[in-house]
Structure formats: structure tokens, C-alpha cells
Amino acid sequence: MTRWTLPPDRIPSAWYNVLPRFETPMDPPLHPGTRQPIGPDDLAPLFPMGLILQEVSSDPWIDIPGDVLDILRLWRPTPLVRAVRLEQALGTPARIYFKDESVSPAGSHKPNTAVPQAYYNKVEGITRLTTETGAGQWGTALSFACAQFDMDCLVYMVRTSFESKPYRKIMMQTWGAQCVPSPVDDPSHPGSLGSAITDAVRDAVGRDDTHYALGSVLNHVLLHQTVIGLEAREQLELAGERLPDVVIAPCGGGSNLGGVALPFYEDPSVRLVAVEPSSCPTLTEGRFEYDFGDTGGMTPLLPMYTLGHDFIPPTIHAGGLRYHGDAPIVSKLVHDGRMEAVAYPQGKVFEAALLFARAEGKIPAPEAAHGIRAAIDEALAAKETGEEKVILFNYCGHGHLDLQAYDDYLSGRLMD
Numbered sequence: 253m254t255r256w257t258l259p260p261d262r263i264p265s266a267w268y269n270v271l272p273r274f275e276t277p278m279d280p281p282l283h284p285g286t287r288q289p290i291g292p293d294d295l296a297p298l299f300p301m302g303l304i305l306q307e308v309s310s311d312p313w314i315d316i317p318g319d320v321l322d323i324l325r326l327w328r329p330t331p332l333v334r335a336v337r338l339e340q341a342l343g344t345p346a347r348i349y350f351k352d353e354s355v356s357p358a359g360s361h362k363p364n365t366a367v368p369q370a371y372y373n374k375v376e377g378i379t380r381l382t383t384e385t386g387a388g389q390w391g392t393a394l395s396f397a398c399a400q401f402d403m404d405c406l407v408y409m410v411r412t413s414f415e416s417k418p419y420r421k422i423m424m425q426t427w428g429a430q431c432v433p434s435p436v437d438d439p440s441h442p443g444s445l446g447s448a449i450t451d452a453v454r455d456a457v458g459r460d461d462t463h464y465a466l467g468s469v470l471n472h473v474l475l476h477q478t479v480i481g482l483e484a485r486e487q488l489e490l491a492g493e494r495l496p497d498v499v500i501a502p503c504g505g506g507s508n509l510g511g512v513a514l515p516f517y518e519d520p521s522v523r524l525v526a527v528e529p530s531s532c533p534t535l536t537e538g539r540f541e542y543d544f545g546d547t548g549g550m551t552p553l554l555p556m557y558t559l560g561h562d563f564i565p566p567t568i569h570a571g572g573l574r575y576h577g578d579a580p581i582v583s584k585l586v587h588d589g590r591m592e593a594v595a596y597p598q599g600k601v602f603e604a605a606l607l608f609a610r611a612e613g614k615i616p617a618p619e620a621a622h623g624i625r626a627a628i629d630e631a632l633a634a635k636e637t638g639e640e641k642v643i644l645f646n647y648c649g650h651g652h653l654d655l656q657a658y659d660d661y662l663s664g665r666l667m668d
């Protein structure tokens with residue numbers, strides 16, 4: 253057996269909320285103007301109350317609405333796969349498992365939160381959502397979710413990606429959304445996630461029928477992603493494993509990492525590892541302090557590791573990992589010493605991507621390849637020590653729309 257699937261009725265019925273389980277409380281977000289802690293009313297122009305309450309909820313479990321489950325069941329539960337051929341290629345005694353989130357309609361983990369976000373907006377009478385997108389994964393996920401709920405969707409896409417990566421834009425349009433390059437007011441600017449957030453927030457606060465949706469970073473986003481780790485726990489048991497020794501995921505804003513790792517938070521023997529690009533080393537080289545989520549300083553100040561909200565990351569291919577900050581939950585875990593962080597240059601990441609693709613067949617998204625790099629290094633370390641380590645990583649997306657990056661790597665044009 254190398255693959256464990258769960259029947260559709262075994263999809264988790266509640267999300268795992270880590271907030272009430274922390275020993276020390278999270279620092280609150282602060283108002284960008286007054287620098288005082290913000291309340292639900294401050295967020296109401298942007299988000300529906302259903303999500304605002306989840307952002308601060310102290311319930312250890314939050315029920316997933318039936319209408320959301322019906323849509324998640326289009327592709328969930330996702331498979332847990334043992335990468336036996338990769339283990340053999342490495343000659344490691346470690347057992348390497350990955351959770352395959354690439355099977356969603358958008359090809360990544362992001363629809364796990366796009367669907368509930370669209371749902372909570374819809375039930376509160378909102379008919380239009382705006383958002384930002386980097387390489388386009390979040391934009392496609394929200395476009396798909398809005399199509400399911402018959403809502404309008406406008407996606408501000410980081411300009412460099414808008415120009416160099418047309419296919420996700422076409423997916424968004426296929427699902428009925430509109431996609432424009434950002435920053436909207438400066439056509440010569442390459443853009444960044446931070447500036448695209450500014451555009452999307454400004455649009456949403458200006459209209460009563462419109463809210464804003466964020467694809468990562470916030471507590472409710474990580475909450476929605478916990479279906480990944482909850483399913484993985486059950487599947488690992490089916491595979492005859494007790495617990496993994498280490499759980500690994502790439503970290504851009506922290507949502508797929510939170511999703512796979514948080515359900516293991518209360519198992520102290522399980523190491524949790526965040527992987528980031530050395531060109532945008534938020535957790536490994538950033539400062540832990542309050543910073544804005546966007547470039548324009550319109551969002552609340554969040555307590556997080558940050559490279560500074562005006563940091564413009566180099567245009568590396570893993571567009572989803574080019575964010576100046578990180579989820580406050582992930583930042584707290586790293587700051588408290590519960591989670592480790594490592595950074596890799598692109599060349600090492602693509603080397604791992606090719607090794608994985610040639611062994612397992614699947615071509616990973618460059619973001620996912622960061623996690624694969626770390627998983628391979630864990631497996632090679634286990635080979636040194638002879639340990640039968642159990643490694644779980646999140647295969648957060650496929651790379652079928654990132655083939656330009658592979659072409660660059662294969663023809664030696666890729667810069668570290």
C-alpha cells in the first residue's frame with residue numbers, strides 16, 4: 253500500500269482551532285491609525301461577522317457548515333501518499349508521506365479556505381469579493397469558490413505575474429471572475445503581494461456590496477486549512493503509523509503549513525518545520541514585531557515576523573512565497589520555539605523538485621518543492637543515523653502552470 257484515501261463521509265466535520273490551546277494568548281491586531289487593539293467593528297467593512305468571530309474564537313472546534321462540506325467533497329478527502337520510490341532513490345530508512353492537496357480544482361490547498369470564505373460572505377448578503385493574488389493560485393481558488401456561490405469576483409494580480417503567467421488568469425476568467433494587474437495606479441511597477449492587497453482593500457471599503465478575502469496569514473484562514481492535518485492524522489493511522497516525527501510545509505503566509513501542522517500542535521514529540529526561500533527569509537531573518545499586512549499601510553498591524561512592509565522580494569518563481577510577513581499563528585509558534593524554520597535557495601529547491609518528479613512522477617509547484625527539499629534533507633539525515641524516521645510533508649500544489657520555471661532551471665537560466 254502506498255496510498256490512503258478516506259471515503260467522502262470521513263471528511264472532517266469541524267475545524268481545529270489552535271487559539272484556545274496556546275499557553276499564552278496571541279497579541280491582538282492593532283488599528284493602523286490609533287495603534288489600539290481592534291474590535292470586530294473595525295473589521296466589519298472588510299469581512300463578514302462569521303469570519304471575524306472565527307478570527308478571535310476560543311472554541312477548540314468549529315463546525316464546518318454543510319454547504320461548505322458539499323463543495324469540499326468535490327475533491328476531499330485528499331490522498332495521503334507514501335513516497336516509496338523517492339525513499340528508494342534516496343536510499344533512506346525514513347518513511348516519507350505526503351498529503352496531496354494538488355487534486356483540488358485550482359490545483360492547490362487554497363480552495364479549502366476560499367470556499368468557506370465565499371460562503372460566510374454569501375450568507376451575510378455580500379455579492380462581490382475582491383482579493384489579491386501573486387502567481388495566481390489564490391485568485392483561481394477564490395474565483396472557483398465565487399462561481400460555486402454565484403458571486404462576482406475581482407482579482408488584483410501582481411503585475412509581473414499577470415504579464416508572465418497568463419494561464420491562471422484564464423482559469424479565473426473561465427470561472428467567471430475578473431483579473432487586473434496591480435498596482436492599478438502605476439503601470440511601470442512590478443507589483444508585490446503587499447501592493448495588491450492595498451488595491452483590493454481600497455476597492456472593498458469603497459462599496460457596500462463588496463468584501464475583501466485574504467488567502468493566507470489570518471487566523472481564520474489557517475483554521476480552514478486544518479482539514480489537511482486532520483485528515484492526514486487519520487490516514488497515517490490507517491498506514492500503521494502512530495505519529496510523524498516531523499511535519500514539513502513551505503511557508504509563504506503560513507496557511508498550508510498551519511493547515512498540515514496545527515493538528516499536531518499538541519503532540520510535543522512532533523517537530524514542525526516551516527520552509528521558506530532564502531530570497532524572502534521572513535522567519536529565518538525577519539524581525540518579530542508589529543507590521544502592516546500590505547504595502548500601503550491600510551491593514552491592521554499584525555504581530556509577526558516581517559521583512560518590513562515595503563520589502564519588495566526578488567521575482568523568484570515561487571510566487572506564493574514572496575510575502576514580507578507571516579501568519580501571526582506561525583510567527584508565534586516559531587517565536588515560542590514550537591516550530592523550526594529553514595530557508596533554501598532556488599537551485600537546491602529545483603534539484604529536489606526534479607528528484608521528486610523523476611521518482612514519484614508528480615511535477616510539484618515551486619512552492620511545494622521547498623517542502624520537498626526539506627523532506628529530502630530530513631530523509632538523508634535519517635540515512636546518516638540509520639533512523640526509521642516518519643516524515644510528513646504537504647504537497648500543497650502541482651506545477652503544471654509553472655513550467656516556465658522548470659524550463660529556466662533545465663536550461664541553466666535560473667538564478668539563486
Ligand SMILES: *Cc1c(COP(=O)(O)O)cnc(C)c1O
Pocket residue numbers: 360361362389390467468469502503504505506507508509572573617619620648649650
Ligand atoms: C499560495 C501558495 C503557497 C503559499 O501560501 P501559504 O499561505 O504559505 O500556504 C504555497 N504553495 C502553494 C501551492 C500555494 O498556492
